Amino acid sequence: MQYPESAILATFAEALGAPYGFERSVKFCESQMLDDRFLMTVHKASLGKRPEHKLETLCQQLNAPADVLASVLALLPEADIVHLGFEAEADARLCKLYVEFASTVRAAMETGQIKSPLLVHKALKWNVEKPQRHAITQYWLNPESELGHWIDEVSTSADEHYQVLSSFLQQVLMLTAERLPAEELMCLEVNEPGNPRKSFDINLYDTDMILGDIRHLLEQLAEAFRIEPGKVARWLDNNTGQPLGHLSSGIARDGRPFATVYFGIEGR
Numbered sequence: 001m002q003y004p005e006s007a008i009l010a011t012f013a014e015a016l017g018a019p020y021g022f023e024r025s026v027k028f029c030e031s032q033m034l035d036d037r038f039l040m041t042v043h044k045a046s047l048g049k050r051p052e053h054k055l056e057t058l059c060q061q062l063n064a065p066a067d068v069l070a071s072v073l074a075l076l077p078e079a080d081i082v083h084l085g086f087e088a089e090a091d092a093r094l095c096k097l098y099v100e101f102a103s104t105v106r107a108a109m110e111t112g113q114i115k116s117p118l119l120v121h122k123a124l125k126w127n128v129e130k131p132q133r134h135a136i137t138q139y140w141l142n143p144e145s146e147l148g149h150w151i152d153e154v155s156t157s158a159d160e161h162y163q164v165l166s167s168f169l170q171q172v173l174m175l176t177a178e179r180l181p182a183e184e185l186m187c188l189e190v191n192e193p194g195n196p197r198k199s200f201d202i203n204l205y206d207t208d209m210i211l212g213d214i215r216h217l218l219e220q221l222a223e224a225f226r227i228e229p230g231k232v233a234r235w236l237d238n239n240t241g242q243p244l245g246h247l248s249s250g251i252a253r254d255g256r257p258f259a260t261v262y263f264g265i266e267g268r
Helices: 004-015 051-061 066-073 102-111 147-155 160-177 211-224 229-239
Strands: 021-029 032-034 037-043 081-088 093-100 118-127 134-141 187-191 198-203 244-251 257-267
Touching: 004 037, 004 051, 004 081, 004 093, 021 211, 021 244, 032 229, 051 066, 051 081, 051 093, 066 093, 066 118, 066 134, 081 118, 102 118, 160 211, 160 244, 160 257, 211 229, 211 244, 211 257
Parallel strands: none
Antiparallel strands: 021 032, 021 037, 021 257, 037 081, 081 093, 093 118, 118 134, 134 187, 187 198, 198 244, 244 257
8 A cells, every 4th residue: 555654755765866775574463464664775965965954854744743853863963874764553654764873883893892882773753643652762782782682581471472482583593593693693772762662673684584584484473473374475475585684573662572574675
C-alpha cells in the first residue's frame, strides 16, 4: 500500500539529485508481522548548505513534533549521515529521522579509543496522526555490551517468547560465526529514555548471508509469535534471495519482545 508519508519521503530523496540508500525491513511481534517499512540513507552533503532547514521543512510536512525535532536537528553539525524512515503499524503510521556520527565513530574504532559508550545514531520517531506520541532513540557502541550479553538478557526471562527469541539469536549467531568472527560484528545498544525499550542492533551485511539462509529460523520465530504462516511464507518466497542486513531485537517500547530484520539495501 502506498501511504502519503512514504510518497513524500520518496519525492524528497529523488529531488536531491544525489545517490541514496534504500533498505527494507520486517518486524515480528505478538500476532503481527509488519513489512510495510523502509529506511532511506543520504549523506548530509547532499542536503545542501542548510541541511537543517531542508529537513525541518520535510518533517513539518510529516507532522513532526516541532520542539523535539529542533533538538535532533541541532546535532547536524556533528553528523555526516541522515536516515529517513517510515513504517506502517496496525493502527499507526510512524516516521523517523536519524542523524549518524559516522566519522567520529570510525575514527574512534580505528584508534581503539572506545573505552565508554559512544553515540552512533540519535533518532526521532513519531506517530504522524498523534505526534505527541514520539520517542527519542539512542544507538550506542558500548564496549561492554556484546551480542552474548543480549542473548543472556533475553534467556533469563521465563516468558516463552523470550526463550524462543534467545534460541533464534543463538542459532543466527552460530550461522554468522561460520562466515565472520563474532568480534567483527558491530553490535549497538539501543534505548529510549522514558519507556521500557532495551534492545540491540547488529550489522550482518558482511556475513554475505541471504534471508533464505535463516528462513527456517524466521518461520520458527513467527510461529512462536502466533503469526499467520501463509503471510510469512509469501513474504519469504518473495524475498528469500535478498541480502540479510541488520538484526534488531529485545524489548520494544510497549514492553513486549520483538525482532526486526533489515534486508536488501540498494543504491538509488
